[in-house]
Amino acid sequence: GAGVSQSPRYKVAKRGQDVALRCDPISGHVSLFWYQQALGQGPEFLTYFQNEAQLDKSGLPSDRFFAERPEGSVSTLKIQRTQQEDSAVYLCASSLKNTGELFFGEGSRLTVL
Amino acid sequence: AQSVAQPEDQVNVAEGNPLTVKCTYSVSGNPYLFWYVQYPNRGLQFLLKYITGDNLVKGSYGFEAEFNKSQTSFHLKKPSALVSDSALYFCAVRDISGGYQKVTFGIGTKLQVIP
Numbered sequence: 001g002a003g004v005s006q007s008p009r010y011k012v013a014k015r016g017q018d019v020a021l022r023c024d025p026i027s028g029h030v031s032l033f034w035y036q037q038a039l040g041q042g043p044e045f046l047t048y049f050q051n052e053a054q055l056d057k058s059g060l061p062s063d064r065f066f067a068e069r070p071e072g073s074v075s076t077l078k079i080q081r082t083q084q085e086d087s088a089v090y091l092c093a094s095s096l097k098n099t100g101e102l103f104f105g106e107g108s109r110l111t112v113l
Numbered sequence: 114a115q116s117v118a119q120p121e122d123q124v125n126v127a128e129g130n131p132l133t134v135k136c137t138y139s140v141s142g143n144p145y146l147f148w149y150v151q152y153p154n155r156g157l158q159f160l161l162k163y164i165t166g167d168n169l170v171k172g173s174y175g176f177e178a179e180f181n182k183s184q185t186s187f188h189l190k191k192p193s194a195l196v197s198d199s200a201l202y203f204c205a206v207r208d209i210s211g212g213y214q215k216v217t218f219g220i221g222t223k224l225q226v227i228p
Binding site (some may be wrong): 041 | 146149154155156157158159162203214215216217218219220221
């Protein structure tokens with residue numbers, strides 16, 4: 001596709017469930033980012049990949065959060081044992097090169113009950 | 114560390130009037146600066162960026178921004194606001210020193226253009 005694709009768009013989970021959020025970046029984009037956007041807030045950095053290498057995971061809020069990009073294309077953000085405070089929109093973005101702007105997907109809205 | 118401040122939660126402007134959305138930044142090295150717009154229930158859309166060169170940068174939908182190094186500011190401007198410009202605007206910075214890749218966003222400013 002032409003843009004960054006994220007799925008599912010909406011996910012409702014019961015507290016304690018595991019969830020997996022998928023991101024399909026723009027073809028050829030080397031860099032991939034995950035952000036968390038809480039209601040009324042700006043996007044908060046979670047993690048960054050360059051190809052398959054996870055170069056920065058300093059923003060992951062706890063060890064329940066895990067991201068991977070095994071073949072340097074599609075990425076998955078996994079959240080284990082979800083808590084209510086994990087409710088947010090998870091945004092994925094990709095970038096062609098270091099100087100480039102980020103291209104965002106429409107996000108995955110996670111609601112934890 | 115890098116950071117962005119957007120001092121106004123909301124900016125109201127009459128249609129046809131000029132608009133300014135403020136942004137200041139803090140980086141230890143040289144910045145790349147960006148503006149994004151977000152419509153309800155949508156992802157962020159790129160508007161414009163400053164990398165190097167002219168301090169006045171022109172972007173999509175008639176928006177422009179002025180980089181001011183001495184004031185560490187990157188305010189977003191448009192000469193004549195449209196109702197359709199009403200949205201949430203985010204300023205962002207990337208510190209390019211040492212190849213650091215993380216892009217840090219501000220909290221956002223809601224722009225309301227009044228007909």
